[in-house]
Amino acid sequence: MPRILLIDDDDQLGPPLAAYFQRFELALTQALRPSDGLALLQAGGFDAAILDVMLPEMDGFELCRAIRKGMGKNGDIPIVMLTARGDVMDRVVGLELGADDYLPKPFEPRELVARVQTVLRRRRAPADSGSALAFEGLSIDVSRRAVQREGAPLELTATEFDLLHLLAREPGRVFSRDDILNQLRGHEAELYTRAVDIVISRLRKKLEPLDAIKTVRNAGYTLALPRTHA
Numbered sequence: 001m002p003r004i005l006l007i008d009d010d011d012q013l014g015p016p017l018a019a020y021f022q023r024f025e026l027a028l029t030q031a032l033r034p035s036d037g038l039a040l041l042q043a044g045g046f047d048a049a050i051l052d053v054m055l056p057e058m059d060g061f062e063l064c065r066a067i068r069k070g071m072g073k074n075g076d077i078p079i080v081m082l083t084a085r086g087d088v089m090d091r092v093v094g095l096e097l098g099a100d101d102y103l104p105k106p107f108e109p110r111e112l113v114a115r116v117q118t119v120l121r122r123r124r125a126p127a128d129s130g131s132a133l134a135f136e137g138l139s140i141d142v143s144r145r146a147v148q149r150e151g152a153p154l155e156l157t158a159t160e161f162d163l164l165h166l167l168a169r170e171p172g173r174v175f176s177r178d179d180i181l182n183q184l185r186g187h188e189a190e191l192y193t194r195a196v197d198i199v200i201s202r203l204r205k206k207l208e209p210l211d212a213i214k215t216v217r218n219a220g221y222t223l224a225l226p227r228t229h230a
Contacts, residue, residue, distance in 0.1 A: 001025050002027065002048065002120055003029065003047050004021065004027065004048050004049070005037060005041060005046045005048075005049045005050070006028055006030045006049075007033075007034060007037035007049065007050070007055065008032070008050070008082070009032050009033065009052070009054075011032060015030075018030070020113070021109075021116075024117070026113065026117075029046075034055055034058050038066060038067070038071075041067060041077065042071060042074060044074055046077060047123075048077060048078040048079070048116055049067065050079075050112070051080070051081050051099075052081075053081060053082060053094075060081055060094070064079055064081065064097045064098060064099055065097050068097065068157070072155075075155060076155050078101075078116075078120065078123055079099045079157075080100065080103060081094040081103075082105050082107070083104050083105065084104075084105040091104075092198065095194075095198045096198050096201075098157055100158055101118070122158045122159070122162050123158040131143045133165075134227065135212075136225050136226045137150050137212075138210060138212060140164065142165060149206075149207060150210070154207075156203070156206065160199060160206065162183075163180065163199055163200070163203055164223075166180065166183050167213065167222065167223035171222070171223045171224070171225065172224070175220045175221055179220065181196060200213060
């Protein structure tokens with residue numbers, strides 16, 4: 001049964017949400033403080049995390065950054081952020097820091113379950129077009145969802161890997177933002193364009209110094225690395 005960690009200081013939220021998640025064969029554990037949540041994640045064993053934005057000790061944005069940058073192999077865990085203020089900028093910042101999805105508060109528990117199931121499904125998706133893709137300076141082991149840049153392991157979030165895999169399946173093809181959103185996931189209409197640009201920007205930074213992803217003006221994005229033998 002997948003284990004989900006909720007980091008939220010509302011002690012009235014966790015118990016009923018855990019009971020609801022159980023109906024969908026998801027085991028939810030709550031940490032009330034970021035420090036406790038980080039300790040649990042560092043120990044491993046969790047499959048996804050849900051972070052509230054408004055927290056003691058540090059806010060959800062700082063917490064997301066700490067998970068992505070300071071937890072090594074456990075730092076690629078799928079993250080869904082709860083944006084209590086419903087502010088578009090909150091959601092943009094969360095995505096920029098490496099969150100995989102967001103949900104404004106107040107939310108319906110069923111929608112939160114659906115978001116969690118989606119990020120879990122993407123992370124565990126089986127290979128659909130061969131086990132390895134190789135380019136100059138970049139190799140993608142599809143079955144293991146592992147990437148190497150110039151021979152060194154590269155840590156990607158589930159969303160970043162899925163985007164890279166999408167581009168790598170058809171190198172040279174220009175994917176529009178709509179193409180990418182249809183393949184990966186959806187956001188509210190106001191964030192459609194920005195969400196894709198944010199994930200592209202994150203991925204580009206991680207792929208440096210490779211000049212891997214090109215922008216085709218008014219058209220979209222393409223993987224521009226030459227293929228090699230795997």
